[in-house]
Amino acid sequence: MDSTLRDGEQTSGVSFVPHEKLMVARMLLRDVNVDRIEVASARVSDGEKTAVAMICRYAQMTDAIGRVEVLGFVDGGRSVDWIADCGGKVINLLSKGSLKHCMQQLGKTAAEHILDIRREVDYAHSKGLEVNLYLEDWSNGMKDSPDYVFQMMEGLKDCGIRRFMLPDTLGVLNPMQVMEFFRTMLECYPETHFDFHAHNDYDLAVANSLAAVVSGAAGLHVTVNGLGERCGNAPLSSVQVIMRDQLGVKTSICEDRLNEISRLVESYSGISVAPNQPIVGENVFTQVAGVHADGDNKDRLYCNDLTPERFGRKREYALGKASGKANIEMNLQELGLELEPEQVRQITKRITELGDRKAVVTQEDLPFIVSDVLKHTAPEEADKVKLLGYMVSLAYGIKPLASLKVSINGEEFTGEATGDGQYDAFVKALRRIYRDKLGRSLPDLLNYAVTIPPGGRTDALVQTVITWQDENRIFRTRALDADQTQAAINATIKMLNQIENSR
Known part of the structure; x- marks a missing residue:
């Protein structure tokens, strides 16, 4: 009753x-x-x-x-x-x-x-x-x-x-x-x-x-x-x-x-169900540890009689710092994505990095992470431009300040600038380095778009897509991160690597 x-x-x-x-x-x-x-x-x-x-x-x-x-x-x-x-x-x-x-x-x-x-x-x-x-x-x-x-x-x-x-x-x-x-x-x-x-x-x-x-x-x-x-x-x-x-x-x-x-x-x-509430909690059919996903993939070694299908649900494999390669592979398989072992390794590394920062990574985020990791640069061409460190500040009544250190083709440079926002200050500091130290100009920024991947959460990942114009060429770079400014910076570093590789 x-x-x-x-x-x-x-x-x-x-x-x-x-x-x-x-x-x-x-x-x-x-x-x-x-x-x-x-x-x-x-x-x-x-x-x-x-x-x-x-x-x-x-x-x-x-x-x-x-x-x-x-x-x-x-x-x-x-x-x-x-x-x-x-x-x-x-x-x-x-x-x-x-x-x-x-x-x-x-x-x-x-x-x-x-x-x-x-x-x-x-x-x-x-x-x-x-x-x-x-x-x-x-x-x-x-x-x-x-x-x-x-x-x-x-x-x-x-x-x-x-x-x-x-x-x-x-x-x-x-x-x-x-x-x-x-x-x-x-x-x-x-x-x-x-x-x-x-x-x-x-x-x-x-x-x-x-x-x-x-x-x-x-x-x-x-x-x-x-x-x-x-x-x-x-x-x-x-x-x-x-x-x-x-x-x-x-x-x-x-x-x-x-x-x-x-x-x-x-x-x-209005009373929320605890995520670990048996049977009906949000997380009760989610495997976190990579070893569990590996065992399930081989012979359902970590399953009991409480199968999710019995309750109109499905088993999920969490994406985060404890995921491991098996969790990633299970999620990729469910999405119908087939990747090479080295590509899976790179994606696993990226998800682990996000998990270390306590970002919530969902299965809906995964295709965007795959694109972020694999799309723009081949492994042998990567990292001609490296961001070694940066600081951006934001204070009421004062313009944001950015201070950064980068390595360009093995040579280190530092720069500072203020801007109308944190990212604007970062880009102006970069432009100053390229202009004053290298005698070169950077592409113009045509468009800047920030989105949450479909199904993503506001406390999880954001995707930044930036459109650039370099002389007569228009191209885009994108990046995914839990922090909007960091995502924009990552997309900018990808742009710099494309410029260096094309040279």
Whole structure:
């Protein structure tokens, strides 16, 4: 049972508007195919009532109304009437599962509470509603007041409650306790349907859900992306794959839609999914180390049962300082680019340099890097002009200053100049070196264009393309770098090498 739209909405700062609730509910029921959804708490607001009515109308039209549940309260029938007015058919009635909660929050004895619950259940049945019952704080009830828990069960076991739902409300249990408490409940009530509702305060929600199933739980409560109060609930995607892969449990869940529902809820909730979140995180199917890419290329040596295709995704091989030649080759192969070993070595070197500077390199950047490395100069002609060092400054109210040192055909030169911008100052310093030291002029700059490669990110790489005119000849040089000024400087050095090679 997915409770994203009720318990998940109790995440701090999360509030779904009615049409968002409808879209999430529709995807959970139709596409992900969860068994049940809990969509709201009764009597919260007019907007919530609108949302529940919309979901119930959709569910009625698709013969899924029995799969839509609403949290209700022991409040003299008001929750029942609210849910019935919305078209709902299932109430998840909230009761107290620990003596402390019953005595201190309600100020009632167990017997009085049981009597109130039975009246509420009878009224719900008279309105045609199916009833499930939450024993709130059941985990602490089993730890501190087990006699109270069994008094509640004895008083309610015969009044037509379909499911008893056992929450670890404060997330205090560990898997051993879950197993002990569930087995105790089932020994006493072997024919009863028990759900388990985990919270993640000790980062044990998934492990505790696993323990509950091993111990006989008939249902589990989850939320998309683990949303929920405080540290959240058990994530739908993680629980699903553990049930299937670790226990061999068959469910109705369509795994290839888990990533899609995760992205939808991420967008509506405003709560970002961690990149390393299992199954749905951005990076979980990305291999970074080159040795892993090499192993996958040879015989999928670094793959497990969590294949990306299973979840409608694909495996990627990161580009960066840890990539190695195998990662580069895997990405080139996927793009359909075939290069010679020496060319791959040069590209690997360039990507490593970018990675050392913490630049984000994407697969979309790769064709531009290939062009940047291989297009302009053949290896035997390269580096007649070398940039040995430079400094550019930028200060408010003062023209930018550039100071640089270059090697031209083995001879070193230095120069300085100010300009209208950092790159302008750099070029003027170069022109001064060529004019004063070599008695030569440089080509005119006709056009200067900066772009982000398609699919690239603003914090990653920029491509600079500069058009030059040398007498009657017009040509272009381009360069790629994480820094715009550096990319322009690199393109300029390529231009100088072309000039020297042509001489």
